[in-house]
Amino acid sequence: MTELYSRRSFLAGALTAGMVSASASYLLTRREEVKLTLVTGADATGGRRLLVQMWNDLSPYIKIETVEINSSTRDQYEKFISSRADIFNLDVIHIPKFAAEKRVVPITPRNDISLLPPVRRLSVREDTGDFWAVPFNTDVGVLYRRIADKSEAGPDPTLAQVMSSSSRGFVGQLDTVGSQTDEAFLVNVLEQALAQDEAILDETGQLSFSLGQWRSALGPLAAAIRGRRVGAEAGEDDTNRTYQRNGLRYMRNWPVYYPAIDRAERTKPTTDEIRLGRLPIGIIGGQSLAVSADSDHRDEAVEAIHFLTDAHAQLLLAKYGFAPTGLDAYIDPVVTETMPHLKVIRNGVESSRPRPMHRDYAAFAETFAGHMHRFLYDGEQLTQQFITDIQGKLR
Template identity: 70%
Template sequence: MTELYSRRSFLAGALTVGTLSAGAGYVLTRKEPVELVLATGVDTTGGRSQLLTMWNQLNPDARIRAETVPSSTRDQYEKFLGTDADIFNLDVIHIPRFAAQGRIVPVALPPDLSLMAEVGRLSQRPGSDEFWAVPFNTDVGMLYRRVTDKSVADPPPTLKGVVASSPGQFVGQLQTVSQQTDEAFVINVLEQALAQDDAILTEDGVLSFNLGQWRAALGPLAAAIKAKRIGAEAGEADTNRTFQRSGLRYMRNWPVYFPAIDRAERTKRDTAEIRVGTLPTGIIGGQSLAISARSENRDVAEAAIRFLTSKTAQLLLAKYGFAPTVLDAYIDQRLLESLPHVQSIRYAVEASRPRPMHENYAEFARLFAQHTHRYLYDGEPLSQRFIEDIQKELG
């Protein structure tokens, strides 16, 4: 344990030096100082804050001030618009809405940025080579599993198999109690449906409007919840606590939690290792940096975004648990030696599906959550009204 994490600490230091060295190319010389305002959600890892500190050290006349906006994914749009920001750190589902309403302007990608295709398409302007935002970090649903004996063969499971064959040993974000947990619920329900029928949501984020298909895809989940064969929590934090306190074998969660969970669980006598793998089809998410159409400092904002999304920045964010956006990070030998689970994250990103990328996504998600929650917990059948409601928002 000590040796493993001392190597990770060494990696963190090496990446920090590398980022600062690479940052020399991002130093700006200005006659008049400016302050860029970055509207962003809460940074629970410290990784994003570290990058902002580096930029500010290199550019004291073009500092970034983070305006942290506590919000759920659902209400991010309204709350971000209440800020006087130059840069928005947008959840990818909000990019179409900000773009459709003229809130952000296209931004050029650095020519040497090796974006993963699955990541890039979430921020790309449809039908063009332009981007509405530059991916800052990506995210994808992962299947965690506890290993008690590394000498025993342990082939990667499937989500479908876990739900069907491991009663009482799985927990995910399959409950919701408020707007703050609705989005996690929507994502988990979509992943459960994909585990049964991978045509329910296409690689381009096009949702099926076939009622029979939805009934068949969600039937096994409804049965498992009714029989209490799986754990259903509201939100990622509660899911983590249940997985750890109950010593469960499987959990669905995001990769950003892996470093902390791995570190804590390895101290337990009966846990040999925590592994992460694909679902096999997870929902891709993440945050991207966009320039506000109201910003008077677009050139400086674009330079700052280039720094914050560079390969070296991605390597540092990976140390904090974030899933990188660029292929270069996934094939970096030093990173893979210290954080081998990053390879599994790459496979999960490549096999992922996006949520419907539509400016009406927020209303779609609200209705989707209402209908599916009533079906899963109240026994209310999925009806044609479910299809009509979601089709109205995405049509």
């Protein structure tokens, strides 16, 4: 089987395909050393760190120093703005706030990568065509399925079918214990609602404010939780552990965990493989690289961002489980041979919906999670106050 983009093949491809050619004269004629600080969330796979190291190997005078903020997505905003940075690796939910507060400057796309439309919409400035941030990797919720027999035929089950099953064979991030896990809970609740009523959240991230729609769309989830027919965990890591420890058939999680889980689960005598299936409509996520408005080295930061987000970078990140942002990686012959599950991820990204893209998203998310947890676990009914509160946070 063909190897999927080793470090050596990446470097060779980057050089021969011109990945650094556009900036080669700029980089190679410099004699003054510049250090760029990249502020980012944690990288559990090592893939993004490897890309940064490759840039440092190829660029003798412009080096990137990575500062990892090991906190939840919700906490990253405060941590990021208190850190001195040249480049921010922003979660998609933070882009509107960073842009509105002028903490980042626009960047003109120059790469040859063909961004998938839902990915592009998260960062582009519709009035100019510039980007507030260049997509680094994307993400979308997927359904994991344990397969005992590879010859098993038939269509993939839908999320609604899985949730209506009488057996406790599913686990997802359907509980929360506070701000660190609220975001995963919110995303899972939205996906469950979309599985029942796709008009709950449209392609631009606009929510329905119809109380009747929310009650109807979330009725099956509430019934499944109260009937203890599903596993509800707080956070992705706890979900993974429950899925593996209990040998469950289904799990909702992000695709970045797939390589490690698939390898581990295949060693079990009762598991032939782990398959990924798309949700009817998943929530899109991901990270994007932005130039800090406070940077003294904006030009150098732009060059580094183009390198880290180009087509060859996407191929290498795919090897580490990250969902590529552009079409090129999904149709690359090596990728289609070695990672056939990326077809499912592409379909999931292309049918995905964004969370409400609003500068006050954090306040909305806290309010939404509070109402939903009381509804699902405390028996508190959804009332017009729920609509009034979330609508107020999104004005």
